[in-house]
Amino acid sequence: MIEILTPAELDRARDSGALVAEILRTLRNRALVGTNLLAIDEWARALIVEAGASSCYVDYEPSFGRGPFGHYICTAVNDAVLHGKPHDYTLADGDLLTLDLAVSLRGIAADAAISFIVGQTRPAESVALIDTTERALAVGIGAARPGARIGDLSHAIGAVLHGAGYSVNTEFGGHGIGSTMHQDPHIPNTGRPGRGYILRPGLLLALEPWAMVDTDRLTTDTDGWTLRSATGCRTAHSEHTIAITEDGAEVLTASPSVRA
Incomplete structure (x- = not known):
């Protein structure tokens, strides 16, 4: 299913996106050395x-997961990259932490993810990885406009x-979003221009x-959800929800100071 939102629905999407951005900002500020992933979920x-x-996420039960997710946010640490199920870890x-959050407000969902390093130690490999996913996200947003193809x-x-x-x-990439979190079209993180x-x-x-x-390559934890790098290497993930407008793309999940 591919939804095209009305102007009124787009206004609600802006509210959903602003809420996701604010919650992620708050959680990032609270995620310090010594913080437990279960506390972040709470x-x-x-x-x-x-x-x-x-x-x-709480009742999310797709074919690739094992039962309902049962938590409110995805928390992926170091070699975990997607669908990180919160657990008893301090x-x-x-540590390289990714927070992935999707909420629905007044019937419209928004989804975003941030990766960042906890504490004072900043491994160069992790810094470069996070920077690359953020740059890739910015370039992808820059390519989004009416008439462009997936x-x-x-x-x-x-x-x-x-x-x-x-x-x-x-295997996993971007996606359409609207009245539900995951919709068509699928947006792979590499592809050929002029298609889709x-x-x-x-x-x-x-x-x-x-x-x-x-x-x-990915491996799946015994929790049936958390996806990790097959080699144990570090990972990073950056995500925004955007709306296609007459003029280009509007970032709905950015902080107000950087919203396009």
Whole structure:
């Protein structure tokens, strides 16, 4: 299913996106050395409920997961990159943490992810990895406009990831979003320009470049959800929800000071 939002629905999407951005900002500030992942999940729950929103994850039960996810946010550490299920782990100095959050507010969902380093130690490999996914996300957003095709976005993202020396896994990528969290079209993180669905005003997309230092293969934890690099290398993931407008793309999940 591909949804095209009305102007009124787009206004609601802006509210959903602003809420996701604010919750991620708050959680990033609280995620310090010594913080437990289960505490982050509880903080996310409280902030979502306080805002009158609902989590897109608690009852999420796709074919690739094992039962309902059962938590309010994805917390992936170091070699974990996607669908990180919160568990009893205490953050250490130098950990690379990814927070991936999707909420629905007044019937419209928004989805975003941030990767950052906890504490004072900043391994150069982790810094470069995070920077590359953020640059790939910015370039992908820059390619999004009415009349562009999905392949144009995929190609732009992939050019940055490949250019930095990372291989690209295409099992998981970006996606359409709207009244539900995951919709068509699928947006691989590499591809050929000029191919795929033509973007139209009112379309919402979640773009999410992610990369692993030395592999493109994933393994799944025994929890049935958490995806890790097959080699144990570090990983990073950056994501925004954008709306296609008459003029280009509007980033809905950015902080107000940097919203396009």
